Amino acid sequence: MAPAHRHSAQAVRFIIEGHKTYSTVQGDKVYLERGDFLINPPGYWHDHGSEGDSPAMWLDGLDLPITNYLDASFFDHDESEVQEVTAVVDGSVMKYGIGQLRPAWEAPCKQYSPIFTYKWKTTEQALNNLAKVDASPFDDVALEYTNPHTGRPVMDTMTAWIQMIRPGIHTKAHRQVNSAVYYVHEGCGATIIDGIRFDWEKGDIFFIPCWVYHEHLNDSKDERAILFSIQDTPILVVLGKYREEELSSNRGHQLVKGVFDAETVMAHK
Amino acid sequence: MAPAHRHSAQAVRFIIEGHKTYSTVQGDKVYLERGDFLINPPGYWHDHGSEGDSPAMWLDGLDLPITNYLDASFFDHDESEVQEVTAVVDGSVMKYGIGQLRPAWEAPCKQYSPIFTYKWKTTEQALNNLAKVDASPFDDVALEYTNPHTGRPVMDTMTAWIQMIRPGIHTKAHRQVNSAVYYVHEGCGATIIDGIRFDWEKGDIFFIPCWVYHEHLNDSKDERAILFSIQDTPILVVLGKYREEELSSNRGHQLVKGVFDAETVMAHK
Amino acid sequence: MAPAHRHSAQAVRFIIEGHKTYSTVQGDKVYLERGDFLINPPGYWHDHGSEGDSPAMWLDGLDLPITNYLDASFFDHDESEVQEVTAVVDGSVMKYGIGQLRPAWEAPCKQYSPIFTYKWKTTEQALNNLAKVDASPFDDVALEYTNPHTGRPVMDTMTAWIQMIRPGIHTKAHRQVNSAVYYVHEGCGATIIDGIRFDWEKGDIFFIPCWVYHEHLNDSKDERAILFSIQDTPILVVLGKYREEELSSNRGHQLVKGVFDAETVMAHK
C-alpha cells in the first residue's frame, strides 16, 4: 500500500497488470485493469494498494525532469494513510466517461480532465471504430487521450496516445520537435528510428528522441499491434517550439542502415 | 426525400420515430433511430429520405427567428438532389463518438462538433451512469450535448439537453435569462412554471419562457421520465446577458396557483 | 444631472460637445471632451452631470433592441443620486490608458475593457500614426477601439470604430452581415450605399444596413474627414453569422443610381 500523498509533478499511468489492485485519486477509487489509463493532476491526493494476492504493474509517467529543471517541485504527505473514498467506485467514469455529454449544471473542468480513468474497454472500442473509417499515414490508427471539457491534452506537460498498427501496415516517416516513450501493449512489429530498425513485442518499451525520422510497421498477417505512448508535445506547443516535417525522399521511407540487437547490447554490458 | 440544401441557420434534430429513414450531413449518412440527436452546422449540405414503408418523425430546432432578426439568412440548393455518401455509414460516430479520445493526427474541430449524431444508446448509458453518482437539485439527472473538442455547446445559438427525472423526484425552482422548448421522450410528470402546473406525458411538448421560476416532478413510483430540450442559453452567455436565480422562499418550491388544462384550452379555440 | 443607475444594456458614448460636463462610471469620474469615447459595461453604476453653463452633447449607443428581443433587460436605480468618486479623475486612463503596458500585479480584465474613456488626443494620434504606414482599401485609415487585455471589442454586442477618410480618397465597395451607425466628427464627404450617394458633413449621422455594398469618398483637396461608428459585428461573429464580400465588378466601385436629397425628403414629410 502506498500511503496518500500529493505533488506538483504531473503524472499519468498505464496499467500493465491489475488484480484487485486499486488507485484512489482525490477520493475517486478505481480497480485497475489491464489497459486502463489513469491521470493524476498536480496537487491531487492519491494512494494505491492491492486487495488481492498477485502484484499489479503499471507504467508511470511523471514530468519530474522538467519540474526539477524549473525548480518547481513540491510534495506533501497526508496524515491519514488512505483517503476517504467517495460513494461510488470509479465515480469519475460514471459522471464524465462519455465525453460528449456533460453534467448540465456544472461548469466545464478547464484545468484538468474530470475523467480520472480511461477504461480499456472504451479505449479499445474507440480504436476499432476509428479503424473502420480513417487512419494517419504516419501513425496508423492513433488516438490521443483528451479532456473532453476543453479538447486539450490530459496534462500540461504530457499527452498520451493509444495506437493500433494494423497487420501489414508500414507507415511513412516524419519527425517532430518532441520526444515519446512507447510501451507495447499487444502484438509485435518494428519502428525504424533514424535509420535503425528496432523490433519490438508485447511488454517492450522504446523511445523516440526529438527531431529524428521514425516510421512504424506491423509484419504480421493477422495480428494487430497496440502501442501506448507518453509524449511531451504540449510543452513544445505552448512554449512556441513545436515543428514537424515529413520525409520527402524515397517515397517517405527511410533507408535502413542497421538493426538494433537488444541481446548483444545486453551482453556487452 | 428532401433534396440537398444548406443554409446559414443552425439546426439540431431529435428523432421521435425512425424506420429505415436516413439523414446525410456533409456526406455522413446515418440511419435515424428513436432518441438519436443530430446536429446540422450552418453551411453544411444535408438531405434526408426514407427507404422504408413507414414515416419518420423528428423534432427540428432551427435558429431562424434570431437569424431573421439579424438579417443573416442565406440558403442554397444543390444541383444534385442527393449527396454522395462517404464510405461508412455513420462515419462521424465511428471517428469521434467516444469524445475523450481524438484522432491524434488531426487538429480539434473548434467551430462545430465533429460528432454529427449522438446515438440514443450512448446517451441512455450516460444518463444511467450519471444517475448513480450525482444529480442537480434543479434539473435532476441532466446532461448537455457538447463538442468534445472544445467542451462548448453544439451550436453557437442553441444548446440541447437530455434529462432524466427519476421516480419520486421533485426538484427545486430556479429561473434563468434564457428560454427552453421541452419534448417528453419517455414517462410522465409535471413542470410548475410561474406557479401553474403543466402535466405532461410521452410525446408532449412544453415551453419555459425567460426568467420565470420552474421546477420538475415525477410522481411515478417506478417509471423514469426522459426530457429532451433545446435552449437558447449560448446566445445569452456570449452576449453578456445571462443570469440565474434560485427561489429562496418556501424551501425552494413555488406556490401552485393553478393547473393548466390543455383540453379546455383546445375547446375554447 | 442624471442620477446614478445601472442596467443590463451595454452602452458606448461618443462626445460631440463637452464643457465642464462629467460622467462617472463605477466611481471613475471623467470630464468629457469633444471626441472622447466612453464605455459603460452592463451592470456598472453611472451618473452624469454638468458643472458649467453650456450643455454637453453626446451620441449614445445602447444595445436595447437586442436586449429587449432577448427579454434580458434589467435596470436598477441607486439610492444616492451621485456616486462616490475614486480619488483621481479619469483614473482608468491613468491606470490602463497605454494599452500595451498592464499593471503587473493584476489579472487581465477579460470581461470588459478596463479603459472607461478613450481620450480624443490619443485617438487622433493613433489615426495620424496609422495614416503614415497603412490603410484599408475599403475603409481607409480605420481603427477599432479594443480591450487591450484581450484584444476583443469593447462590448459583447457592439464595437466602435474611428476612421479617417483622407483627402482625395475613394474606397472600394464591400458588404458585410452587420450594420453600422455613422457620425461625422470632422470634414465632409460621401458614402455610396446600395448605389445611392449620401453626401455628409460634420454633425451628420448616417446608417449602413446589413449586406449592402458601400464605399466612402472624400472629395476635398486638403481636409480630412473623421467618421465615428458603432457596429453590431460582435453579435454576428460570436453567433456564427458573419460573412463579407467585396464587389468584384466595375473595378470595385458601384454604379451610382441616384443621390439622396435630405431636404426633399424632409419637405415631403
Next chain:
Amino acid sequence: MAPAHRHSAQAVRFIIEGHKTYSTVQGDKVYLERGDFLINPPGYWHDHGSEGDSPAMWLDGLDLPITNYLDASFFDHDESEVQEVTAVVDGSVMKYGIGQLRPAWEAPCKQYSPIFTYKWKTTEQALNNLAKVDASPFDDVALEYTNPHTGRPVMDTMTAWIQMIRPGIHTKAHRQVNSAVYYVHEGCGATIIDGIRFDWEKGDIFFIPCWVYHEHLNDSKDERAILFSIQDTPILVVLGKYREEELSSNRGHQLVKGVFDAETVMAHK
C-alpha cells in the same frame, strides 16, 4: 553590423545606450534609444548595426537554456546581410503603438505582439500615470509589457516588466515559482533576497531565484529608481507549475541576515 539571421530562440532587448544605432526585425527598422524595449519573436529575421561613431549597448534576453534543454534550437543565416526595410522607420509603433486602437481591417496578432518596439517615452509616461493612482504592495509601480491583441506576455517563455520604486518606498516580501533578472535603469536602492541585502545602482544587474522571499526598497528622499526585468513566469504558468506566497511573519518583512558586498566577492576571485 550583425548580418541578418533568425532562430527558434525567443529574444527581448532593453536598450542601455544607443546612438544612430538601429535594429531591423522582419523589415521593421528602428533607431535604438535608451530605455526602449524590443521584441524578437522566434523565426523573425533580424539584423543590427550602427550608423554613428559611438557604440550601442543593450541587455539581451534569450530563452536559450530551455530551448537547448528541449532540443528545440534552430538557426538560419540569410543570404543577404541586411534586410530590405519597409517604407517607414519604426512602422510597427506607428501602426500598433497605441495598444487599445487596432487597425480595423486586420485580424488580431495572436501569436506575438505586433509592436516590435516599446518606446521609452511611452513607457515612462505609463509609469508616471500609474504612480498617480495605484501600486503593488510587493513591487510598487510595476508594469508588464504585453501584446495588446491578446493581453498576454510578449513571449511564450519570457515576460518583461518595467518598475518604478518611488522614493521612500519599502515593499513587502513575497516569493514565486519563477525567477527574474533585473537591470537598474535609473536611481539606486536595494533588494533583500532570502535575508541578504543587495544594494544596487544604475547599471547594475541582479537576479532573484525561484521561490525565495524578496522585497525592494528605495532609501532616497526624492530620486525614483527604475528597474527593468525579464522573468520566466509564462513557462511556469502554462505548464501548471506557478505558485506564489506572501511572507506572513514580521509584518511582511524579512529579517536581514547580511549585506552582500560585491567588492569583496570580486577581490576573492
